[in-house]
Amino acid sequence: MSATTASPRLLPEFRMTGNGFRTLVRTQARLLRREPAIVLSGIALPVALIIVFGVIPAFGKPSASLGGKTTLDVYVPTFAMLSSVLTAFTALPVSFADLRERGVLRRLAVSPVPAAGLLAAQVTVIAATAAATAAAVVLIGVVGFGATLPANPALMLASYVLGTTALLALGLLISALAPSAGVATAFGVPTMILNFFFAGVYVPLQSMPHVLRDLSGFVPYGAIVDTWSGSGAAWQHLAVLAGYTVVGALAAARVFKWE
Numbered sequence: 001m002s003a004t005t006a007s008p009r010l011l012p013e014f015r016m017t018g019n020g021f022r023t024l025v026r027t028q029a030r031l032l033r034r035e036p037a038i039v040l041s042g043i044a045l046p047v048a049l050i051i052v053f054g055v056i057p058a059f060g061k062p063s064a065s066l067g068g069k070t071t072l073d074v075y076v077p078t079f080a081m082l083s084s085v086l087t088a089f090t091a092l093p094v095s096f097a098d099l100r101e102r103g104v105l106r107r108l109a110v111s112p113v114p115a116a117g118l119l120a121a122q123v124t125v126i127a128a129t130a131a132a133t134a135a136a137v138v139l140i141g142v143v144g145f146g147a148t149l150p151a152n153p154a155l156m157l158a159s160y161v162l163g164t165t166a167l168l169a170l171g172l173l174i175s176a177l178a179p180s181a182g183v184a185t186a187f188g189v190p191t192m193i194l195n196f197f198f199a200g201v202y203v204p205l206q207s208m209p210h211v212l213r214d215l216s217g218f219v220p221y222g223a224i225v226d227t228w229s230g231s232g233a234a235w236q237h238l239a240v241l242a243g244y245t246v247v248g249a250l251a252a253a254r255v256f257k258w259e
Contacts, residue, residue: 024121032091032125042091043133046082050075050137054145066206069229073148074204076141077156077228081199083133084164085221087126088171089192090185095122096175097184100257119175123168130164155238156228162241163224167195169248170220176256195221205229220244 050072053059059071066074096119100106141147150156170191178184196202198212199221205213216222223237 021117021121024117025124028118028121028125032129042083042087043129045086046079046133046137047140049082050079050141050145053079054141054147060146066204069206070147071204072141072145074200074206074229076138076147077159077225078199078201079141080134080137080228081160081163081221081224082137082201084127084130084167085192085195085199087130088164088167089174089188089195092122092126092168092171093174093178093184093188094181097178098181100178101180119172123172127164127168134160150228152234155234158238159224159227159234159241162238162245163220163227166220166224166241166244166248169245169252172252173248173255176252179257195219198222199225 053072053075059075062068062070099118138149142149171188174184174187174191178187198216198219199205200208200216205216205222205225208216217226217233217237218240220241223240227234227237227241
């Protein structure tokens with residue numbers, strides 16, 4: 001037997017079977033359910049907020065300052081995307097940085113389970129959870145409390161899909177760079193707060209000065225809400241979200257570190 005065939009491979013093939021990936025997804029889903037902070041903030045909080053806003057009578061009345069929309073109409077897209085923002089900037093980078101900090105990624109580099117497979121499983125679970133939460137928020141707001149859907153459902157769907165991929169790409173970039181969970185939090189939370197501001201979480205976009213409204217179209221969360229609500233330059237916002245997706249994902253792949 002030659003030395004080449006006798007020695008084990010140091011690096012496994014960068015592949016996973018379908019069954020292996022599904023097992024990883026199920027494992028990540030179970031781990032997610034065991035994280036009460038993620039469940040409460042990423043799932044329960046958006047649903048609770050839309051219910052609270054829905055039961056306040058004044059929020060269901062059209063307002064001239066909001067362009068004839070109700071406060072509930074304005075906040076449905078904001079709350080629907082909240083799960084994507086929270087999980088992309090907190091759950092994803094913190095959990096992945098924790099794996100790096102504990103040396104799990106280094107061990108995965110020479111194991112049959114590639115880190116890319118683990119990362120893909122995490123992203124799949126987070127994206128599915130965010131999508132289910134967004135659907136619940138829209139259903140509660142529209143069916144339960146009479147909120148109005150956008151006139152262009154295609155734009156709404158496009159803004160959600162591109163918006164989620166843009167947010168996850170930025171979360172992956174933080175995940176690729178952060179050496180520890182603490183550093184991931186230090187980068188993720190300010191980024192999340194910035195997105196909150198420009199999406200109108202604190203003050204409705206319609207009430208912001210024009211300069212800030214224009215800037216909001218270049219921040220992922222703001223571009224999503226603007227497009228979803230049917231205001232602003234929709235195609236420009238979608239191009240911005242696509243740009244964040246491509247640049248963020250490529251940058252994350254380029255600067256990724258095992259340890």
